[in-house]
Every structure is written in structure tokens, then in C-alpha cells.
Amino acid sequence: MSKNPMPRVAPYLFYEDVPGALAWLSEAFGFRARMRLPGPDGRIRHAEMDVGADGVILLGCPGPQYRNPKRLGAMTQTLYIQVDDVDAHCARAQAAAALIVEHPADQEYGDRRYAAEDPEGHRWYFAQPIRRTG
Numbered sequence: 001m002s003k004n005p006m007p008r009v010a011p012y013l014f015y016e017d018v019p020g021a022l023a024w025l026s027e028a029f030g031f032r033a034r035m036r037l038p039g040p041d042g043r044i045r046h047a048e049m050d051v052g053a054d055g056v057i058l059l060g061c062p063g064p065q066y067r068n069p070k071r072l073g074a075m076t077q078t079l080y081i082q083v084d085d086v087d088a089h090c091a092r093a094q095a096a097a098a099l100i101v102e103h104p105a106d107q108e109y110g111d112r113r114y115a116a117e118d119p120e121g122h123r124w125y126f127a128q129p130i131r132r133t134g
Helices: 018-029 086-095
Strands: 012-014 032-038 044-051 055-060 078-082 099-106 111-117 123-129
Touching: 018 032, 018 044, 018 055, 018 086, 078 111, 086 099, 086 111, 086 123
Parallel strands: 012 055, 078 123
Antiparallel strands: 032 044, 044 055, 099 111, 111 123
């Protein structure tokens, strides 16, 4: 069995520029590429990235007809990822020129979170539990 087996649920995000997304997500959010598969033209068309110790995201480009959220001018989904230190994570993302949509703030449900958009307009929420609720 591999070190990080595929979790039961793994988000699959489409990108117009998969190689660019891999580089940016690694720099801004600290994700680590674990697989890259080229298409017939030799460009990366599918990839997987480790997110923390037990998370995985899949990336792919469905072809030239695809339009990312930034081009559409609309949010198409969000992702919510727990991190150990949300403030440090946000600072890393800002240093990589991420668009910070919401700065770190405590939420009534017990998380401290922030939101960022990647260069293609996908919305990412990163959170750190700060207290138990319920």
C-alpha cells in the first residue's frame, strides 16, 4: 500500500493551466505534487497533490472548451481545509500573491479561518479549530 492512499473522497478541480496550478498551489498553500500524467501533447493533463498528512486533491484540464471560475466571473465551488496554524498559512499565501478574500477571523462555529482565491478563481477556505461547539 502506498504511503498516502487515495481518501474515500477527493475533490477534482479543473484548471486551464495544470502545470501553473501545480506550481502555484505548492508555493502558496504548501501542497505537494504526488503524480503528474501528460496528455498526448506532452503537457500535464492530470495530477494529484497531497494536502497535509491525509488529504488529496486531483487536478485536470478537460480541454480547450473549459472556462475557469475567473473567466466565468462566478464561483463554482469552495474547498474547506483544516491546517495547524491558519495565520501562518495565510501569511504564506499572501507572500505568494494569493488574493485574500477574507482575512483570518474567528467563526461562531469554533474555527478560525480565512479565504483565498487561486489565479484561476477557485475559492479555498483554510481553517484551524479554536474551540469545540455544541
